[in-house]
Structure formats: C-alpha cells, structure tokens
Amino acid sequence: MMDGFFASEVMRDALWPALLIAVVASTVSVMVLAHRLSFLTVGVAHASLAGLGLAAVTGLPLLPMASLVAVSVALLLPWMPTGKGIHNDAASGMLFSGSMALGVLLLAGADRQQVDIFGLLFGNILLISQQDISYLMLISCGVMVAVAWAARVWWSIAFDATTAEANGVPVQRYRLLLYAVVGLTVILCVKLAGVVLTTGLMVLPAAIAWFWGRSLWSLWWVSMVAAITGVFGGLMVSYAADWPAGATIVMMLCLLFCGSWGTQWLMQRDRRSQI
Amino acid sequence: MSASVEVEGIGFGAASDPVLENITFSLAAGHFMGIVGPNGAGKSTLLALLIGMLTPRSGIVRFAGVAMDAKHRRKILQRVAFVHQLQAQHPSLPITVEEVVAMGDPKFGSWLWRRAKVRDRIAEALESVGILHCMAKDFRVLSGGQRQRVRLARALMRNPTVLLLDEPSAALDTQAQDQLYRLLRQLCDQQGKTIIMVEHDIAAISSFVDSVACLNRRIHHHAMAGEQIPPQVWQDMYGSHMHVMAHDHACIGCQQPEVTVV
Numbered sequence: 314m315m316d317g318f319f320a321s322e323v324m325r326d327a328l329w330p331a332l333l334i335a336v337v338a339s340t341v342s343v344m345v346l347a348h349r350l351s352f353l354t355v356g357v358a359h360a361s362l363a364g365l366g367l368a369a370v371t372g373l374p375l376l377p378m379a380s381l382v383a384v385s386v387a388l389l390l391p392w393m394p395t396g397k398g399i400h401n402d403a404a405s406g407m408l409f410s411g412s413m414a415l416g417v418l419l420l421a422g423a424d425r426q427q428v429d430i431f432g433l434l435f436g437n438i439l440l441i442s443q444q445d446i447s448y449l450m451l452i453s454c455g456v457m458v459a460v461a462w463a464a465r466v467w468w469s470i471a472f473d474a475t476t477a478e479a480n481g482v483p484v485q486r487y488r489l490l491l492y493a494v495v496g497l498t499v500i501l502c503v504k505l506a507g508v509v510l511t512t513g514l515m516v517l518p519a520a521i522a523w524f525w526g527r528s529l530w531s532l533w534w535v536s537m538v539a540a541i542t543g544v545f546g547g548l549m550v551s552y553a554a555d556w557p558a559g560a561t562i563v564m565m566l567c568l569l570f571c572g573s574w575g576t577q578w579l580m581q582r583d584r585r586s587q588i
Numbered sequence: 589m590s591a592s593v594e595v596e597g598i599g600f601g602a603a604s605d606p607v608l609e610n611i612t613f614s615l616a617a618g619h620f621m622g623i624v625g626p627n628g629a630g631k632s633t634l635l636a637l638l639i640g641m642l643t644p645r646s647g648i649v650r651f652a653g654v655a656m657d658a659k660h661r662r663k664i665l666q667r668v669a670f671v672h673q674l675q676a677q678h679p680s681l682p683i684t685v686e687e688v689v690a691m692g693d694p695k696f697g698s699w700l701w702r703r704a705k706v707r708d709r710i711a712e713a714l715e716s717v718g719i720l721h722c723m724a725k726d727f728r729v730l731s732g733g734q735r736q737r738v739r740l741a742r743a744l745m746r747n748p749t750v751l752l753l754d755e756p757s758a759a760l761d762t763q764a765q766d767q768l769y770r771l772l773r774q775l776c777d778q779q780g781k782t783i784i785m786v787e788h789d790i791a792a793i794s795s796f797v798d799s800v801a802c803l804n805r806r807i808h809h810h811a812m813a814g815e816q817i818p819p820q821v822w823q824d825m826y827g828s829h830m831h832v833m834a835h836d837h838a839c840i841g842c843q844q845p846e847v848t849v850v
Contacts, residue, residue: 347678461699465696466696468683468687469697471681473691475672476691476739478641479665479672480669481662481666527684527726528682529682531682532682
C-alpha cells in the first residue's frame with residue numbers, strides 16, 4: 314500500500330502541503346485550547362464561506378478572499394457588545410451565522426460551474442494547485458513567525474491574563490494578533506478538511522496533547538506529533554479505502570483522541586488500584 | 589529620600605458616586621501595609637489604580653518618586669509586582685512550576701529570551717519561598733498553599749521593590765495563611781520590600797503588618813502596629829451593628845491576646 318501511495322502523483326502532491334498544514338494547525342491548536350477559542354474556529358471556518366462566495370462572485374482569487382473575511386470576522390469578535398450580556402460564544406455564533414448566510418446568498422448568485430461546493434464544505438487537498446501551495450506556504454510562514462514572536466506572551470495571558478496585564482503586557486493587542494493568526498490558520502485547514510471539518514484540525518491535536526502534556530513544550534510537541542500522525546495516517550487510509558481525505562484525517566484524529574482518553578483512563582485505574 | 593510608595597488624593601469613579609475618594613498614604617521601603625474593608629469597599633480597585641490598570645479621576649501615585657503614568661508605567665512595572673487571587677489562573681493548563689515562575693521575568697516576552705539563562709534565578713526565587721523541590725512538578729498537582737508560593741516566586745522574578753497582593757490567602761487554610769504571612773514579613777525584613785496587601789481578616793494579619801488601612805471608599809483609619817482601631821471606625825466601615833470585643837484567646841496570626849470584631 315505504501316508503494317502505491319507514494320507512486321500516486323495526486324497523493325505525493327497533496328502530502329507535503331497537508332503535513333505543512335498539520336504542523337501549523339497543531340501549533341496554533343494548543344493556543345486555541347489554552348485561550349478557549351474552539352468556538353471561534355467554528356465561527357471563522359463558517360464565516361470563510363462569505364469570502365469564498367465573494368471570490369466566486371467577483372472572480373478574485375479564492376484563498377486570499379477567504380483569508381480576508383476570516384481575519385476580519387476574527388478581529389470583529391472583541392468589538393462585539395459583550396458588555397451588554399452578549400458573551401464571546403454568542404458573539405461568535407452571531408458573526409458566523411451572519412457571514413455564512415452572506416456566503417450562501419453570494420454562492421447562490423454565482424456560476425454553479427465555478428464553485429466546488431463539496432470541496433468547500435469537506436476539503437479538497439487532493440486537488441490542490443501550485444498557486445494554492447504558494448499561498449498556503451505564505452500564510453504558514455506568516456503564522457509561524459507570529460507564533461515564534463508572541464507565543465510566550467500568549468501563554469502568560471492564557472495562564473493568568475490579569476497578572477500579565479499588571480506586568481505591563483498589552484493584553485488586548487496580543488489577543489487581536491492571536492485572533493488574526495487563528496483566522497489565517499482556519500483558512501489553511503479549510504483547504505485540507507473543508508468548512509465543516511476544520512474545527513477538528515484546530516482542536517483535536519491539542520486535545521490529544523492535553524492528555525499527555527506535563528509542560529507547555531511537551532504540549533506543543535505531542536500536539537504536532539498527533540497532527541502529523543493523523544494527517545499522514547488519514548491520507549494513507551483515504552488512498553487505500555478511496556474515502557474523502559479531509560473526513561478520513563479528522564476521523565483518524567478522533568481515533569487518536571479516543572485512544573489517548575482510553576489509555577489515560579486505564580492508567581488512572583491502575584494507579585487507583587495500587588493505592 | 590523619596591518614599592517607596594506615595595499616594596496623593598486618589599479618587600476614582602463618578603464624582604457624584606465615587607468608588608474611592610481622597611486616598612492618601614505614604615510608605616517607606618520595607619513597610620508592610622494591610623488594607624482591610626468590607627466587600628465593595630474599593631480595595632481591589634485601589635490596587636488596580638496603583639499598578640496603572642485603571643486611571644484615577646484625581647490624584648497621583650508615585651513609586652520611588654516616579655509618577656505612575658502612561659509614560660513611566662512600563663519602567664515602573666519592572667520593579668513592582670502584583671499577585672492576585674488564587675482562583676484567577678487557567679485551571680487545567682499543563683504547565684510546570686518552572687514555566688510559571690519564568691513568566692515573571694520582565695524580559696520573558698522578548699524574542700531573545702531563553703529559559704536556560706534564567707534558570708538560576710528561577711531556582712533562587714523558588715528557594716526564597718521554600719519550594720525549590722517543586723521546580724519540575726506539574727503546577728496543577730500542587731496544593732493551594734504551594735500554588736500561592738509559586739505565584740509569589742513568579743512575582744519575585746521581577747526583583748520587585750514593591751509587592752502588591754490582592755487577597756493572597758483566599759482559598760488557603762489557616763496554617764497555609766500563617767506560613768504565607770510569615771514569608772511576606774521575611775521579605776520586608778530581610779530584603780527591604782515594600783508590601784501592600786488587601787485582606788478581609790484583620791485578626792489574621794495584625795501581628796505581621798506594620799500598619800493597617802481601614803478602607804471603605806476612603807481611608808477611615810490608618811493604624812500603626814500595636815495601635816487599637818477605635819470601635820467607631822469599625823462601625824463607620826461595616827455599619828452600626830458591629831461590636832468590638834476584647835478576648836484573651838490567641839487566634840491565627842495573633843501572638844498575644846487580641847481584639848476581635850464580631
């Protein structure tokens with residue numbers, strides 16, 4: 314199966330971009346869980362449909378338009394009137410449903426031949442073009458530079474935002490940067506897993522790492538290993554069984570999560586029985 | 589020589605319904621001040637004003653003669669540390685004690701910062717609060733008292749001249765409270781740190797602090813160590829139903845017979 318997988322030109326072309334997305338998504342994933350932004354990823358992923366709709370109507374490039382809308386929606390979140398009793402989850406819900414409705418309306422008016430709706434919703438990494446790869450590389454570099462620059466501060470805000478602010482950290486500015494980075498990473502994942510399954514890539518790697526990590530660094534490494542395993546394994550299985558790649562990758566990550574959960578449960582049971 | 593902390597005429601909130609009004613005090617280096625008062629008295633607001641998280645309507649705060657304003661805040665905060673209530677941090681983040689303490693370093697956010705370079709200082713800070721043996725442990729498995737010591741060690745990473753603490757003993761048992769106050773007293777006596785601590789229980793802190801400010805919107809009384817706070821002050825702060833009774837039983841933090849508010 315391995316020989317056939319690597320002999321397939323489509324799989325070979327998809328593997329490296331998919332692994333790149335896995336590395337970036339798993340890196341940002343730990344921040345998503347640490348800052349409790351899982352629902353933001355759902356919101357931004359669905360909001361990207363408005364960008365895709367705009368691209369379909371205007372004829373402008375798809376991924377840059379989706380990125381623009383995703384980042385805009387992510388940055389709008391802190392400006393929502395949360396002081397009036399509308400909390401972040403409700404604000405995310407309103408933003409994503411509004412943007413998605415806009416996307417649906419725009420796509421309804423677009424030329425159906427030009428829009429790969431199934432690809433948008435569930436991902437189409439196997440049909441990735443050279444132009445898409447270049448754009449994904451560009452976003453990935455931007456995201457990783459931002460993470461390298463701001464990660465420590467993001468950790469300190471996630472751990473204790475009040476003390477970070479008391480230490481002179483401009484907390485709100487760093488949060489905005491994080492939202493923008495999450496928005497861009499969501500667009501990477503939309504290419505791999507589609508609007509509907511993107512949250513799986515943004516949440517599951519870190520959720521798996523949460524079972525095993527004992528420090529911030531270990532959290533990161535475990536998350537990355539989990540994402541790479543899920544993406545590589547998912548692509549292999551999708552090739553062998555002829556299943557959709559995005560869904561298979563997310564299912565693989567779900568299995569890794571369940572495996573981690575079960576193993577931890579067994580380990581805890583053993584520890585309890587030794588007491 | 590200028591005082592370590594000077595607060596002059598601080599007011600906050602609408603003039604018609606102020607949260608704080610005309611707060612004035614001055615502390616020398618090495619002074620340990622407790623602030624007590626009822627819920628909603630403005631104790632935590634005062635600390636937020638001191639560290640520049642809020643801007644006062646009137647008045648000025650100075651640290652070692654330098655005014656706390658937008659221009660000087662960053663520089664001042666390199667030598668002023670803040671420890672707030674225990675419950676505030678992320679409850680499930682997998683993080684080691686060493687990583688938590690490292691976050692206190694003023695250069696922690698810098699691109700070129702490396703933990704290896706400050707490992708000695710992290711160990712020193714943990715040793716000064718008596719939990720060096722916990723350095724490699726997972727922060728989540730520590731007890732409440734140990735966690736609060738770690739947070740104090742994180743504050744000490746800034747080598748602060750002034751420490752501000754907002755109910756540091758909340759959620760601690762009486763023994764852990766007592767140990768924490770003793771530790772803070774040592775920091776004042778041995779390292780000359782100025783400490784301002786907000787607490788609810790005056791009986792618990794009275795034998796450790798140099799002075800106690802009774803706050804409810806304004807400072808009703810600023811009592812020095814050994815001075816008895818007049819019953820009228822308690823009634824002004826908490827209402828006329830408060831009575832002060834002398835008793836001859838020691839309580840936590842009391843080294844001699846004390847006065848208790850009931």
